[in-house]
Amino acid sequence: MLDANNLTLTFNKNTPIETKALRGLTLNIPQGQFVTVIGSNGAGKSTFLNAISGEQKVDSGTIKIDGQDVTKKNSWQRSESVARVFQDPMAGTCERLTIEENLALASARNQSRGLSPASNHTLRKEFKKILSRLELNLENRLSDRIGLLSGGQRQAISLLMATMRPSKILLLDEHTAALDPKTAAFVLALTDSIVNESGLTTMMVTHSMRQALDHGHRTIMLHQGKVVLDVAGEDRKGLTVNDLLQMFEKVRGETLDDDSLLLSN
Numbered sequence: 208m209l210d211a212n213n214l215t216l217t218f219n220k221n222t223p224i225e226t227k228a229l230r231g232l233t234l235n236i237p238q239g240q241f242v243t244v245i246g247s248n249g250a251g252k253s254t255f256l257n258a259i260s261g262e263q264k265v266d267s268g269t270i271k272i273d274g275q276d277v278t279k280k281n282s283w284q285r286s287e288s289v290a291r292v293f294q295d296p297m298a299g300t301c302e303r304l305t306i307e308e309n310l311a312l313a314s315a316r317n318q319s320r321g322l323s324p325a326s327n328h329t330l331r332k333e334f335k336k337i338l339s340r341l342e343l344n345l346e347n348r349l350s351d352r353i354g355l356l357s358g359g360q361r362q363a364i365s366l367l368m369a370t371m372r373p374s375k376i377l378l379l380d381e382h383t384a385a386l387d388p389k390t391a392a393f394v395l396a397l398t399d400s401i402v403n404e405s406g407l408t409t410m411m412v413t414h415s416m417r418q419a420l421d422h423g424h425r426t427i428m429l430h431q432g433k434v435v436l437d438v439a440g441e442d443r444k445g446l447t448v449n450d451l452l453q454m455f456e457k458v459r460g461e462t463l464d465d466d467s468l469l470l471s472n
């Protein structure tokens with residue numbers, strides 16, 4: 208389904224601050240697989256997601272989504288295929304608009320009818336139904352501005368909005384990192400249920416090895432712009448956070464000094 212082949216991407220080429228963010232990254236993800244992505248700061252995780260969504264163009268290599276070569280397409284052209292939720296709960300929603308208007312925008316994504324469905328009675332009923340699964344009583348607050356909601360409530364709505372329209376791959380970029388542990392657990396449970404229900408091919412970046420092992424079907428680790436670990440199936444089932452740390456240390460050939468990887472929210 209996702210076929211990323213030998214991707215390279217260098218920022219500020221031929222300058223003193225040149226950074227090789229992707230260095231021949233290759234990854235194939237079959238349809239419906241949920242992959243968790245870990246790696247220390249600067250490993251290239253966000254750059255990789257940006258390359259898939261088209262926000263960053265790669266220097267070389269190819270990206271295919273569902274068999275279609277999208278390497279040269281911009282993010283707008285890929286928006287029908289790629290849904291994304293960011294770390295910042297403010298990034299996925301528009302705080303000046305109401306809950307209903309935000310949902311209407313998401314519902315109209317990739318459609319030419321613009322904002323008009325916001326006044327549509329059928330859509331309003333659908334929005335209420337979608338929101339009621341959160342059990343946060345938001346279905347009765349459709350005309351409240353999104354800016355009034357907590358970070359967790361907004362992130363839950365961002366997730367619903369990202370998955371409202373059909374897409375081919377869901378990219379979650381540390382989407383629970385800014386939430387307290389209880390709210391993060393709630394949003395993760397919602398993530399699992401949406402992904403299981405929809406069968407969406409999913410990549411979730413996380414700094415928590417615990418989360419990486421507890422969610423999804425496969426875990427990859429990026430280091431210096433490449434996939435350095437890739438575990439799935441039986442090999443992954445018995446893995447502990449400690450095993451994963453040791454595997455990473457072995458791959459890197461040095462001691463892991465990034466404490467943020469040990470966070471367990």
Ligand SMILES: Nc1ncnc2c1ncn2[C@@H]1O[C@H](COP(=O)(O)OP(=O)(O)OP(=O)(O)O)[C@@H](O)[C@H]1O
Pocket residue numbers: 218219226227228246247248249250251252253254255
């Ligand atoms: N727009 C940019 N301009 C210049 N350098 C960049 C840019 N974006 C990322 N980089 C650099 O590319 C490398 C990979 O960054 P990236 O954000 O992909 O890492 P990451 O694995 O997501 O890290 P983190 O866990 O800290 O978010 C880093 O060295 C980063 O400083």
